[in-house]
Amino acid sequence: MAVGKDLEIITIGDELLLGKASDKHLGYLASRLNRFGISVRRSVVVTDEPEAIETEVRASWNRSELVVTTGGLGPTADDCTREAVARVLGRELILDEEAKRDLEAFFRQRGRPMTQNNLRQAYRPEGTELIPNAFGSAPGLWCEVDGRILILLPGPPEELHPMVENEVLPRLRERGRLEEAAPCVEIRTAGVGESLLENRLEPILARYSGLEIGYRAHNAIVDCRLSCRDGKYSREALEEIADECAEALGEDFVGFDGQMLSKIISDRLREREQLMAVAESCTGGQLASCFTDIPGASKTFAGGVVAYSNAAKVQLLGIPECLLRQHGAVSPEAAVAMATAVAEKLSAEYALSITGYAGPGGGDPQNPVGTIHLGLHSPDGVWSRRVNFHGSRATVQNRAVNGALDWLRRELAKTAIANAAK
Amino acid sequence: MAVGKDLEIITIGDELLLGKASDKHLGYLASRLNRFGISVRRSVVVTDEPEAIETEVRASWNRSELVVTTGGLGPTADDCTREAVARVLGRELILDEEAKRDLEAFFRQRGRPMTQNNLRQAYRPEGTELIPNAFGSAPGLWCEVDGRILILLPGPPEELHPMVENEVLPRLRERGRLEEAAPCVEIRTAGVGESLLENRLEPILARYSGLEIGYRAHNAIVDCRLSCRDGKYSREALEEIADECAEALGEDFVGFDGQMLSKIISDRLREREQLMAVAESCTGGQLASCFTDIPGASKTFAGGVVAYSNAAKVQLLGIPECLLRQHGAVSPEAAVAMATAVAEKLSAEYALSITGYAGPGGGDPQNPVGTIHLGLHSPDGVWSRRVNFHGSRATVQNRAVNGALDWLRRELAKTAIANAAK
Numbered sequence: 001m002a003v004g005k006d007l008e009i010i011t012i013g014d015e016l017l018l019g020k021a022s023d024k025h026l027g028y029l030a031s032r033l034n035r036f037g038i039s040v041r042r043s044v045v046v047t048d049e050p051e052a053i054e055t056e057v058r059a060s061w062n063r064s065e066l067v068v069t070t071g072g073l074g075p076t077a078d079d080c081t082r083e084a085v086a087r088v089l090g091r092e093l094i095l096d097e098e099a100k101r102d103l104e105a106f107f108r109q110r111g112r113p114m115t116q117n118n119l120r121q122a123y124r125p126e127g128t129e130l131i132p133n134a135f136g137s138a139p140g141l142w143c144e145v146d147g148r149i150l151i152l153l154p155g156p157p158e159e160l161h162p163m164v165e166n167e168v169l170p171r172l173r174e175r176g177r178l179e180e181a182a183p184c185v186e187i188r189t190a191g192v193g194e195s196l197l198e199n200r201l202e203p204i205l206a207r208y209s210g211l212e213i214g215y216r217a218h219n220a221i222v223d224c225r226l227s228c229r230d231g232k233y234s235r236e237a238l239e240e241i242a243d244e245c246a247e248a249l250g251e252d253f254v255g256f257d258g259q260m261l262s263k264i265i266s267d268r269l270r271e272r273e274q275l276m277a278v279a280e281s282c283t284g285g286q287l288a289s290c291f292t293d294i295p296g297a298s299k300t301f302a303g304g305v306v307a308y309s310n311a312a313k314v315q316l317l318g319i320p321e322c323l324l325r326q327h328g329a330v331s332p333e334a335a336v337a338m339a340t341a342v343a344e345k346l347s348a349e350y351a352l353s354i355t356g357y358a359g360p361g362g363g364d365p366q367n368p369v370g371t372i373h374l375g376l377h378s379p380d381g382v383w384s385r386r387v388n389f390h391g392s393r394a395t396v397q398n399r400a401v402n403g404a405l406d407w408l409r410r411e412l413a414k415t416a417i418a419n420a421a422k
Numbered sequence: 423m424a425v426g427k428d429l430e431i432i433t434i435g436d437e438l439l440l441g442k443a444s445d446k447h448l449g450y451l452a453s454r455l456n457r458f459g460i461s462v463r464r465s466v467v468v469t470d471e472p473e474a475i476e477t478e479v480r481a482s483w484n485r486s487e488l489v490v491t492t493g494g495l496g497p498t499a500d501d502c503t504r505e506a507v508a509r510v511l512g513r514e515l516i517l518d519e520e521a522k523r524d525l526e527a528f529f530r531q532r533g534r535p536m537t538q539n540n541l542r543q544a545y546r547p548e549g550t551e552l553i554p555n556a557f558g559s560a561p562g563l564w565c566e567v568d569g570r571i572l573i574l575l576p577g578p579p580e581e582l583h584p585m586v587e588n589e590v591l592p593r594l595r596e597r598g599r600l601e602e603a604a605p606c607v608e609i610r611t612a613g614v615g616e617s618l619l620e621n622r623l624e625p626i627l628a629r630y631s632g633l634e635i636g637y638r639a640h641n642a643i644v645d646c647r648l649s650c651r652d653g654k655y656s657r658e659a660l661e662e663i664a665d666e667c668a669e670a671l672g673e674d675f676v677g678f679d680g681q682m683l684s685k686i687i688s689d690r691l692r693e694r695e696q697l698m699a700v701a702e703s704c705t706g707g708q709l710a711s712c713f714t715d716i717p718g719a720s721k722t723f724a725g726g727v728v729a730y731s732n733a734a735k736v737q738l739l740g741i742p743e744c745l746l747r748q749h750g751a752v753s754p755e756a757a758v759a760m761a762t763a764v765a766e767k768l769s770a771e772y773a774l775s776i777t778g779y780a781g782p783g784g785g786d787p788q789n790p791v792g793t794i795h796l797g798l799h800s801p802d803g804v805w806s807r808r809v810n811f812h813g814s815r816a817t818v819q820n821r822a823v824n825g826a827l828d829w830l831r832r833e834l835a836k837t838a839i840a841n842a843a844k
Contacts, residue, residue: 015638017462019453020608020645020680023445026467031441040439041474044466045448048636052463075617076637115621135812137617156639158813186442195497195559199537214470215498216437217578223442258442278728284714285707288728292706293815295783303734305727306700306710312725315767316738345737361717390557391580393715 005179007033008060009043012053012072012081013155016045024157025070032164036178038066048072053084057150061088065148066177071155073138075118081152082123082141089143089150091125099130099139106137131167135159142171149177183235184227185242188254190220190261190406197222201245208233208241219398220406223258251410261405262290262297268412269300269350276350276408278304279317279342281329282358282372283397287404302346307338317341330355330367332384335375343377350412351377352404358396372400376407380415427601429455430482431465434475434494434503435577438467446579447492454586458600460488470494475506479572483510487570488599493577495560497540503574504545504563511565511572513547521552521561528559553589557581564593571599605657606649607664610676612642612683612828619644623667630655630663641820642828645680673832683827684712684719690834691722697770698830700726701739701760703751704780704794705819709826724768729760739763752777752789754806757797765799772834773799774826780818794822798829802837 009029015021026043033040041064046052053072060067072081086093099122107114121138124130131140131151136159141152151168153160172178189197194217201224205213210232214225224245226238233241239256246253255264269276280287288304291297307313310324319337327333335353343351356372363369374385385407389399431451437443448465455462463486468474475494482489494503508515521544529536543560546552553562553573558581563574573590575582594600611619616639623646627635632654636647646667648660655663661678668675677686691698702709710726713719729735732746741759749755757775765773778794785791796807807829811821 013638014636015647016448017452017465018456018647019449019451019462020638020647021640022449026438027441027444029441030439034440040441042466042468043439044464046464074637076620078636112615112618115617117620118617158817161814193534195537195540196534198498198539214436214500215496216435216442218443225437225440225442277734282714285710285726285728288707288730289711292704292728292730298731301730303728303730303738304707305738306707306714306725308710308714308723308725309720312699312768315769316725316727346734347737392583395580 005038005066005177006041006064007038007066007068008064009040010053010056010060010067010069011043011045012048012069013045014048014078017047025153025155025160028157028161029068029070029164032169035181036169036172037181038172038178048078048080050080050084053081054087057085057088061148061150067148067150068153069151070153070160073121073140073152073154075115075121075137077117079120079138082120082125085141085143085150085152086125089125089128089145091127093123094126095119096122096124096130099124102132102139103137131163133159134162134166140167149175182227182229183233183238184225185235185238186257187224187226187242187245187249188256188259189222189224189249189252190254190402190409192222192249192252193217194222197224200248204241204244204248211241219395220402221254221261251413254406254409260290260294261402261409263294265405265408265412266291266294266297266300268409268416274350275300275302275346275348276352277302277342277346277348278351279307279338279353279375280304281307281313281338281355283354283401284308286397287352287354287401290401290405302348305342305345313338317345328364328367330357330364330371330373332373332375332386335373335384336377336382337375339375339377340382349379350408351375352408353377354400354404356396356400358393358400360393370396372396372403374400374404374407376404376411378411378415427460427488427599428463428486429460429488429490430486431462432475432478432482432489432491433465433467434470434491435467436470436500439469447575447577447582450579450583451490451586454591457603458591458594459603460594460600470500470502472502472506475503476509479507479510483570483572489570489572490575491573492575492582495543495562495574495576497537497543497559499539501542501560504542504547507563507565507572507574508547511547511550511567513549515545516548517541518544518546518552521546524554524561525559553585555581556584556588562589564590571597604649604651605655605660606647607657607660608679609646609648609664609667609671610678610681611644611646611671611674612676612824612831614644614671614674615639616644619646622670626663626666626670633660633663641817642824643676643683673835676828676831682712682716683824683831685716687827687830687834688713688716688719688722690831690838691772696772697722697724697768698772698774699724699764699768699770700773701729701764701775701797702726703729703735703760703777705776705823706730708819709774709776709823712823712827724770727764727767735760739767750786750789752779752786752793752795754795754797754808757795757806758799758804759797761797761799762804771801772830773797774830775799776822776826778818778822780815780822782815792818794818794825796822796826796829798826798833800833800837 143150291301338353353375359369713723760775775797781791
């Protein structure tokens with residue numbers, strides 16, 4: 001591995017170690033820097049105690065050519081990354097007059113008073129450079145010593161992201177630290193367990209020695225990642241192997257490189273100039289979000305109804321009250337009625353519905369917690385399907401959403417084949 | 423600090439360092455173990471390379487009395503935590519016959535074939551104990567040496583969570599490792615910046631020496647955490663200080679201990695036996711999710727409409743097409759019409775609406791990306807409010823949702839005061 005291509009991340013913040021927030025920085029930094037050949041080798045979360053920060057920064061700085069810290073740059077008394085780094089570097093903290101003026105301007109622009117504690121943010125260790133923060137008051141810090149680089153970034157993602165894009169990546173590029181990443185192809189599958197997938201792919205992958213293979217299961221989806229760091233396989237070679245795997249997997253194959261189920265559905269529908277809609281109960285808007293999170297989805301996603309209460313099912317969707325009374329809101333009949341109703345309301349060719357008990361409470365003798373009824377409306381008819389999931393409310397919800405999406409994906413693939421055969 | 427109360431977590435998985443998934447284990451383990459007096463001091467994510475795992479486990483095991491690893495216990499070739507830990511402990515891996523039988527039963531029950539690679543999961547280092555996995559094939563591992571404990575947990579959350587609840591916590595309790603946590607109170611605020619909040623609370627908090635104070639800002643909400651580890655302040659004493667802060671903050675004070683805006687709204691409405699509904703465009707179901715994620719919300723949350731396209735606004739909500747043509751779908755007029763329409767459809771006293779450009783694309787000259795119009799319908803009338811947010815699509819969406827929720831929270835607080843005064 002090339003020198004200086006390995007990154008260590010140190011994330012500062014008691015709130016993560018207290019379980020009050022989740023670490024989003026690793027995911028962002030990794031996916032952003034990976035494509036430029038920088039690999040995150042290690043990521044550590046530490047308390048915001050000055051000694052803890054100093055210990056971790058010192059260890060990483062002694063070992064690694066590229067270190068990034070996030071957090072602890074703000075104005076409050078528990079922000080002390082700046083001071084810890086000054087000690088590791090053995091440099092004095094000095095007031096940066098330009099940063100002071102920028103800070104004053106920042107507060108003036110927003111019409112907010114600049115309190116005294118904010119001034120701490122204008123200090124930097126001697127011989128280092130402040131990185132402007134376009135979306136917040138705390139500047140970042142760029143420390144370069146004998147070709148080794150230590151970068152201090154602010155904690156809030158809405159400040160960190162633009163700073164990385166507009167300041168950090170250009171500086172790394174100038175210094176020749178960015179290159180093309182090692183080739184990697186990801187094969188996404190649905191409806192197959194992780195070890196069964198490995199067994200199905202093994203006969204193919206065993207023929208290619210030196211291939212790096214990784215599996216990841218998440219909510220009824222399993223990704224198989226093929227990569228190669230020693231140059232033996234090019235991106236094109238990996239793609240050919242992946243194609244071979246995809247063919248062997250048949251309709252359990254979803255797509256390459258993290259393609260989302262909702263994106264595949266949206267693309268298929270756009271090709272056909274057809275619309276879809278959703279009606280959901282216990283997933284409360286999550287199925288709809290899968291589509292509204294895709295840029296340009298409004299061309300194929302007509303809309304959705306969160307029919308959590310029976311009243312909403314009746315008033316927004318026009319489902320007969322007697323149907324809900326007779327069969328219950330968690331039933332195949334309700335799932336079918338929800339899918340059909342929202343499809344008709346929005347003149348959509350396809351519709352998905354979800355109704356069930358995501359837990360932790362609820363459930364009835366026929367439908368214990370974790371029971372979900374999915375509905376699918378298509379130009380060919382309307383069906384329901386009963387599924388059962390274990391786990392927390394969020395797990396049941398995520399699996400229900402993926403189950404519904406995968407059903408529609410397979411349905412669209414099937415009719416595409418039928419159309420092609422005509 | 424008591425010996426053996428500090429925990430280090432080692433999370434194994436290339437997928438986290440590649441940015442393909444986010445670490446959910448730290449948050450769960452921290453919040454679960456914290457209430458029993460166990461503090462997470464450090465959490466590190468490493469690659470799934472055997473040497474990397476071995477190095478980190480060895481370092482933590484030499485330093486800490488309590489170490490947890492997550493991941494790398496599965497059946498595939500890239501799962502090698504078990505082997506790395508055996509090397510650190512200097513023990514042989516042996517086949518556990520009971521675990522082998524359990525594995526065979528697991529696959530029989532699910533009607534899935536048990537492939538040869540699954541058998542690896544029945545091995546354990548000599549002198550250690552397998553922890554049964556009720557929701558997956560990979561058992562955990564419990565290693566205890568001279569009062570120090572190393573626990574290996576599986577990666578999938580739906581397997582890890584029940585294993586912690588049903589196996590790990592009871593074992594720690596038996597061994598006297600669980601106690602009451604240090605007292606802590608969290609003051610949640612909305613609509614005040616982090617440093618301004620510190621300034622407003624400083625005159626109060628400065629009077630109490632030895633108090634630990636931490637601030638956390640997230641999507642227009644700022645939490646101030648008061649805690650005390652040395653026994654100087656009891657939980658009751660912290661609550662009194664927090665009450666004083668809450669009073670000083672007036673209506674910017676939201677609640678204590680991470681209370682969610684949607685939960686507060688839901689509670690207020692339940693007291694009054696009133697209903698609310700939502701209609702959202704660019705947040706695509708996220709506003710609705712805030713309510714369906716609260717157990718028992720169906721008593722106050724009537725339902726929601728994801729009116730992403732103009733057609734949905736017309737067909738599901740009955741908004742006149744001419745209104746959308748004249749003023750545009752992103753306008754105060756549209757926000758007002760959406761809130762009123764969904765309130766009327768669902769016979770709800772209150773309704774919130776969100777329409778805007780969350781980005782990255784979209785926007786028009788009057789409404790650049792990040793512009794959101796919120797609508798609030800109440801028994802007293804209907805209003806719109808224009809807000810502007812910077813950042814990614816997700817940031818804009820989250821802030822829009824919190825902005826809408828906080829508006830309704832303040833409105834409900836106001837009318838509560840007015841009612842009380844009558």
